[in-house]
Amino acid sequence: MPSQVAEETIYITLRDGRKIVARPTDRNIDRETVYNFRVECGWDMDKVDDWFDMVENGLRLEYLAIGEDGEPVGMIALDLEDMHYKDVEVASRATKTGCVASLYIAKSKRKGGAALALIEYLEVQAKANGVERITMNTLPHNATSRHIFESLGYKKFKEGLRYKDPFSEEVLEAVYYRKQIQ
């Protein structure tokens, strides 16, 4: 392994045959990529710098997937504390629970298994960081996301108000899933 490649870097062959590299994000190299993903996604672009602060303070694990052509494929993170809502069922270092955050696959790179691969990679990294349970939450109508997590063994454990709609300020319902990983 070349010395500049972090230990957490792994090479993954997706089910559509594409190869990707998954590795931790680096503020100095990846800020623009992460920001552009959030712009494409349509929300949370104002949180990107806070996320890098969280990573540096041990409050978040954050990873990027890069294709063989060097183009970014997607990202995923695990919040180790539920900073905004303070829901200890969602994420808390005290209970060794982390929450999947910022899962995003570039529009042109979808439906080839990249999200599945990144979630499995995140589970491995979470275990290595002492996390015992992973949660995720999403809007009830996000059938794709729910299907992906259900297929990986995540079970629904509650529903409740969580997200503030960025346009209307209305608080929206979320559905919560979790999985024991060790």
Ligand SMILES: CC(C)(COP(=O)(O)OP(=O)(O)OC[C@H]1O[C@@H](n2cnc3c(N)ncnc32)[C@H](O)[C@@H]1OP(=O)(O)O)[C@@H](O)C(=O)NCCC(=O)NCCS
């Ligand atoms: C949700 C998202 C991450 C999926 O990424 P992806 O790389 O296309 O997902 P994968 O290729 O790994 O697909 C995983 C599964 O979802 C299914 N799937 C993917 N996109 C789908 C779609 N639009 N409709 C229905 N099923 C879909 C795949 O068929 C696959 O299921 P299978 O294993 O039973 O065949 C991606 O669409 C995305 O970034 N969406 C916007 C942000 C978002 O919703 N993030 C999740 C918030 S929790």
